[in-house]
Amino acid sequence: MHTREACVAADRQDPLAPLKARFDLPPGVLYMDGNSLGVMPRAAAARAAEVITQEWGTGLIRSWNTAGWFELPSRLGDKLAGLLGAKEGELVITDTTSLNIFKALAASLRIQQKRQPERRVILSERDNFPTDLYMIQGMIDLLQQGYEMRLIDDELPLDRALDEDVAVVLLSHVNYRSGQMHDMAAVTRQAHERGALVIWDLAHAAGAVPVDLNGADADYAVGCTYKYLNGGPGSPAFIWVAPRHIPDFWQPLSGWWGHQRPFDMTVAYEPAGGIRRYLCGTQPIVSLAMVECGLDVAREADMAEVRKKSLALADLFIALVEERCAGHPLTLVTPRNHAERGSHVSLRHPNGYEVMQALIARGLIGDYREPEVLRFGLTPLYFGYADVWDAVEILKDVLDSKAWDKPEFKQRSAVT
Amino acid sequence: MHTREACVAADRQDPLAPLKARFDLPPGVLYMDGNSLGVMPRAAAARAAEVITQEWGTGLIRSWNTAGWFELPSRLGDKLAGLLGAKEGELVITDTTSLNIFKALAASLRIQQKRQPERRVILSERDNFPTDLYMIQGMIDLLQQGYEMRLIDDELPLDRALDEDVAVVLLSHVNYRSGQMHDMAAVTRQAHERGALVIWDLAHAAGAVPVDLNGADADYAVGCTYKYLNGGPGSPAFIWVAPRHIPDFWQPLSGWWGHQRPFDMTVAYEPAGGIRRYLCGTQPIVSLAMVECGLDVAREADMAEVRKKSLALADLFIALVEERCAGHPLTLVTPRNHAERGSHVSLRHPNGYEVMQALIARGLIGDYREPEVLRFGLTPLYFGYADVWDAVEILKDVLDSKAWDKPEFKQRSAVT
Numbered sequence: 001m002h003t004r005e006a007c008v009a010a011d012r013q014d015p016l017a018p019l020k021a022r023f024d025l026p027p028g029v030l031y032m033d034g035n036s037l038g039v040m041p042r043a044a045a046a047r048a049a050e051v052i053t054q055e056w057g058t059g060l061i062r063s064w065n066t067a068g069w070f071e072l073p074s075r076l077g078d079k080l081a082g083l084l085g086a087k088e089g090e091l092v093i094t095d096t097t098s099l100n101i102f103k104a105l106a107a108s109l110r111i112q113q114k115r116q117p118e119r120r121v122i123l124s125e126r127d128n129f130p131t132d133l134y135m136i137q138g139m140i141d142l143l144q145q146g147y148e149m150r151l152i153d154d155e156l157p158l159d160r161a162l163d164e165d166v167a168v169v170l171l172s173h174v175n176y177r178s179g180q181m182h183d184m185a186a187v188t189r190q191a192h193e194r195g196a197l198v199i200w201d202l203a204h205a206a207g208a209v210p211v212d213l214n215g216a217d218a219d220y221a222v223g224c225t226y227k228y229l230n231g232g233p234g235s236p237a238f239i240w241v242a243p244r245h246i247p248d249f250w251q252p253l254s255g256w257w258g259h260q261r262p263f264d265m266t267v268a269y270e271p272a273g274g275i276r277r278y279l280c281g282t283q284p285i286v287s288l289a290m291v292e293c294g295l296d297v298a299r300e301a302d303m304a305e306v307r308k309k310s311l312a313l314a315d316l317f318i319a320l321v322e323e324r325c326a327g328h329p330l331t332l333v334t335p336r337n338h339a340e341r342g343s344h345v346s347l348r349h350p351n352g353y354e355v356m357q358a359l360i361a362r363g364l365i366g367d368y369r370e371p372e373v374l375r376f377g378l379t380p381l382y383f384g385y386a387d388v389w390d391a392v393e394i395l396k397d398v399l400d401s402k403a404w405d406k407p408e409f410k411q412r413s414a415v416t
Numbered sequence: 417m418h419t420r421e422a423c424v425a426a427d428r429q430d431p432l433a434p435l436k437a438r439f440d441l442p443p444g445v446l447y448m449d450g451n452s453l454g455v456m457p458r459a460a461a462a463r464a465a466e467v468i469t470q471e472w473g474t475g476l477i478r479s480w481n482t483a484g485w486f487e488l489p490s491r492l493g494d495k496l497a498g499l500l501g502a503k504e505g506e507l508v509i510t511d512t513t514s515l516n517i518f519k520a521l522a523a524s525l526r527i528q529q530k531r532q533p534e535r536r537v538i539l540s541e542r543d544n545f546p547t548d549l550y551m552i553q554g555m556i557d558l559l560q561q562g563y564e565m566r567l568i569d570d571e572l573p574l575d576r577a578l579d580e581d582v583a584v585v586l587l588s589h590v591n592y593r594s595g596q597m598h599d600m601a602a603v604t605r606q607a608h609e610r611g612a613l614v615i616w617d618l619a620h621a622a623g624a625v626p627v628d629l630n631g632a633d634a635d636y637a638v639g640c641t642y643k644y645l646n647g648g649p650g651s652p653a654f655i656w657v658a659p660r661h662i663p664d665f666w667q668p669l670s671g672w673w674g675h676q677r678p679f680d681m682t683v684a685y686e687p688a689g690g691i692r693r694y695l696c697g698t699q700p701i702v703s704l705a706m707v708e709c710g711l712d713v714a715r716e717a718d719m720a721e722v723r724k725k726s727l728a729l730a731d732l733f734i735a736l737v738e739e740r741c742a743g744h745p746l747t748l749v750t751p752r753n754h755a756e757r758g759s760h761v762s763l764r765h766p767n768g769y770e771v772m773q774a775l776i777a778r779g780l781i782g783d784y785r786e787p788e789v790l791r792f793g794l795t796p797l798y799f800g801y802a803d804v805w806d807a808v809e810i811l812k813d814v815l816d817s818k819a820w821d822k823p824e825f826k827q828r829s830a831v832t
Contacts (some may be wrong), residue, residue: 026473039471039476045465055439056456060442061449061783075764098672098698099515126683133684134672142559143559150650151683162624225690226699233467233702237697252558253518254547256547265593269546269549282512284702286649287702287703360478370679414486415679
């Protein structure tokens, strides 16, 4: 596909192409940031209006029953389950990824306190998304029980880091910056062999790559619905727990919504029997309800086709960048090997921040992550081969013309 | 006001009456459950549509800067501050009341660990809203540091319970069931004299009664925006901290949004300098943004007028119930004394559940809380004197005709 015509032809053959019409995309924009915030499903605005004017405005308090608000976290969790190799009743959509990390961390440490109380290391990666590391630090500081965080990096690879002190491993399935993907089954097996439990952060994986939580024998998983699942800005996150851990699962954020009989108003906390004990406080119903619109589109797609197209789009993007932007100081950060790659491609450029601002000004929206990394998300549900072609042409032009070298592109915003 | 005409005349004199037009109320409904879920401001649907179609759909990831999403929790917190006797920069709107209780509990226990490490009692009320008690239990179980929960009740009044073992007191300003209100300044003073810190749960107070957090010298406060503040179903909660505690404030839910420089993507958590360190994970932007619509109406009202009308409505309701429903087994649960009363009135009836279902079927929406308690919220921004008259007439008719004694009213819903 080294012509635009070939890309257009590939789009015509794409079995996922019809799904693009299920989203509302702003004109004049090439959106390659679905790895950060997904686009708006066409159904979302109407669904929100229904929740607001009918369920809230007219139904008022009755909608807890009549509109099914009370069941929403588990009903939507059941809809998501199939995309993650999970079964119904194994996950809920609730709270934020950070908070769900806290719950999974507390739960897994508690299991280890019973099984192997001497283990005091929480293992993660130096390059993990910062909130994962921050939540570990907050937990360690809170517990004051001698836990420490150990970080995998180039000097300390997983195999060496995973010793008999490790209680819990918290890893991102797909790295937020590099796009590098772990072999979930292999890493989980290795961790289990060494006696550790594994929490997978699927923020950059859910809806982006095939995930098989039960097949990989994972212990816990958390993730985000506003990236590849197109749930809306800041839409609630999810938490999954292996069925074997559910019966004795404990988590400390024991709010009313996770109670076995919340309306008995009893003094003693008694956790709900199943996955609902992961719930804590009252959820933001409008934002939560909209998650369904993105899930409904994702469930129509064959995940094998999504993966196939994601890899093909990324291969094309990499090949075109190397061909059309040769001579510019761009370094590929993302692994070329399909088995090690998620669904975004990262390139390093010494003036990465300015280059990204110039691209955005030209209508190609990706994002920038320290240090010097340009991220480009490939989202097969609404991005095509000709889009990749056009994106690389913009990148080439911005680099060739040095259009990024302007004062206005150096100014940092609050959110990068 | 012992005729409907007198009530209508009182409505005509009501300085708050014009604010009713700022809300969309369903026809044929007398809504006395604003203490559980407030009604929809007319501005809410349009604001949500703007956030969804413009900010999300068109602005996409850029809206973190261009639509001010990043500043939303503190900008809305600043708008709420004045209603609570707080100053700008002292509170944020984020997460849920349950989670904010967890943060305030952790923070206050940490302060006491430094000041008076031998104190190991967390004091609350047996009749407090269950989630408050559940969050205390979760914290105690998590910490495993010998903390215990002590509960005030008829056998153990506050004065006796507040001994030298108490580290932290967690109380609701207005009790969810009885409507009983504490004297915040007096209780806080007493707790401080005994060496304890105080967390106030304002779920049933914010927007309902005058609150003066700084004037009362409170330590922490949390609360809800979806009741008297009309923020929408499950809209995010708030957390306030006394300025004296902000500089050294620590909380364990240390997610990315509370970091000093979240986009530096550093490994070490470094809390933001001010109130923003209370933030944790990504907030549900649509539900959060709608909070502003309710706040904008509440800020237009004079809180002294709101309080005056709330007490007048409740006095009228109590008087009419006692007059018109005399002979029925109704017991007033809420204190008659104005200084001890919030903004809802609770009545006990042996068939409370069925009576409430029958009232709802007749268009009078209150709610039911175990055991046997009918709750009726008085919301001066959109409820009037003639509404009270009509409500009592429906109650009278349901009781006189025994309309509640039908099989369909005995069936319990998931949410009561």
